[in-house]
Every structure is written in structure tokens, then in C-alpha cells.
Amino acid sequence: MDAETTADRLRQEYNDIFARLKQVSSGADRDSVKRDIIGLFKRVDHAISGLTGLREDIRVLVDSYKEMAASHSGDQAPQFTGTVPIVHDHLGASTFIEKGWSLISLGDYPGAIQALTKALELSPDDVQAQSQLGWAQMLDGEYDDALATFQLVLMKEPANSLARINVGYICLKKQLFGEAIEHLSKAIRLDNDKKATLYAHYYLGLVYFEREMYEDAQTFFEKTLVLGPNLIEAYYEMGRAQWHAEDQDAARETWAKGFKANKLSAWGKRCKEVLEMVERGEEPPQ
Numbered sequence: 001m002d003a004e005t006t007a008d009r010l011r012q013e014y015n016d017i018f019a020r021l022k023q024v025s026s027g028a029d030r031d032s033v034k035r036d037i038i039g040l041f042k043r044v045d046h047a048i049s050g051l052t053g054l055r056e057d058i059r060v061l062v063d064s065y066k067e068m069a070a071s072h073s074g075d076q077a078p079q080f081t082g083t084v085p086i087v088h089d090h091l092g093a094s095t096f097i098e099k100g101w102s103l104i105s106l107g108d109y110p111g112a113i114q115a116l117t118k119a120l121e122l123s124p125d126d127v128q129a130q131s132q133l134g135w136a137q138m139l140d141g142e143y144d145d146a147l148a149t150f151q152l153v154l155m156k157e158p159a160n161s162l163a164r165i166n167v168g169y170i171c172l173k174k175q176l177f178g179e180a181i182e183h184l185s186k187a188i189r190l191d192n193d194k195k196a197t198l199y200a201h202y203y204l205g206l207v208y209f210e211r212e213m214y215e216d217a218q219t220f221f222e223k224t225l226v227l228g229p230n231l232i233e234a235y236y237e238m239g240r241a242q243w244h245a246e247d248q249d250a251a252r253e254t255w256a257k258g259f260k261a262n263k264l265s266a267w268g269k270r271c272k273e274v275l276e277m278v279e280r281g282e283e284p285p286q
Contacts, residue, residue, distance in 0.1 A: 109140035161196035
């Protein structure tokens, strides 16, 4: 029996007991109704416990999916990671915040935006909801909306380095390189979140690569690989910077290392593909 059918059945039991309650005329009737109310309460409590356990199991599925998706994705956006949000309920906002977190993890960004917008309607000053909404908007490609949302977060929490590197990423995508450098450099100076510091170096490498400042790009990619040797995309981009800086042997060596580090990831496969490309005498992607 599915949850919806169970809920309908229990609701019908409630309605039946409520109708009988109005017609109680004797002590025996009262005792009978009391027993039925207690029985209904126990059945509802059991159903809730079962569904709560199932919900926790689904969160394990979400975490497993995130790990799988991260290993196969070729996206350069910051990986959305972290534990399930722990929030104090604000008129029901926590339900929508948790729902938004789960939907972002599963890649349903429009659904997450809808849930988190509802959360902010119920609790307009909730920074956690604003931050997650910015993530959803950014991952959905709504860069202008995401930028506005993250700026609200930074107004309330200037030291929120994750929000800041997301702003830096958005500025990179919009080719606002000066603003990107400003935000990413500040995240590095703050150095209060390992993930933010890692991505700040990586995105600065991409910024300088886009500006054709290949030696500066290499500096930041090298630091990225020191901080996060499992960020395989940094091997790929480091190789590109070396190649365009006319250090082609170093580029080949870097791509080989990237493929060896994780042969199954999308970025590891890209390292192998670009190696095969240059061996055929072709130029790597610009």
C-alpha cells in the first residue's frame, strides 16, 4: 500500500471516529471511541516512523547519486556538496529548505528554485535559503538572478567564502574578469573554507587563461593541484596553459598525470582525449 493510499485510509478512519464522537450516548460508546482514537494514533505514528526512515534512506541515495554525478560530470561549476541542512523551523520554511537541498543534489534546479523561493517567502531573511537559491540559479544558468541572490548573501555575511567564489565563477562566465579576480582573491585572503580556497585558485587560473596570461594561469593551477590533487579538471586546464605557453612536453606530462589520477572521470577522459589529439598533430581546444 503506497503512502497516499495509507494517508487516505487513515484520514477516513479519523472522519469516521469524529462522526461517532458526536453521537456518543453512553459510557460504553465513550470507551469504544477512546480505544479507536488510541489505535488510530498508534497507526499514524507507526506510518510516520516508517516514512521518516524511508526519507533518511532516500538521503543516502541522494548522497550516492551526487558522488556518481561528480565523477562523471564535465561541468566546471563548484560541486554542490555538504550535509543535509539543519535549520530551525520558520513557519514551515525548513521543509522547503531541505527539499531545495535535495533537489539541487539531484540536479532538478528549477524544482529547487521553486522550493527555495517558497522558503524565502516564509522566512525572507534566511541566509541558508538565499545561499541555496543562488546555487540553484547558478547551476541552472540563471547567472544574473544568481548574482543578485549571492550579493544579498554577502551583504549579510561578507566572510561567506563559498558565496564569494560562486560570484567569482559567475563573473568568469559573464567575462567580467576584473570583478572575478576581486572576489576570488578575497576568498583566498579569507582562507576560511578549504573548498572555497581550492576553487578560488582554480577559477583564477581560468580567468588568466581566458586573458591569455598563461604563466599566471599555470601558477594558480599548480596551487590548485597542491590544495586538491583530486580536482582532475585542474590537470586538464594546466596542460592547456602549458601548451599555449609553448611548453608542450610539460603539457603532455600533465595530461597523462590527469588521466592516471582518475581514468573513469569525465575530466580524466578529457585528458586522455586531448593527449590523443595532440599526438595526431591537432591543436588542443582553446
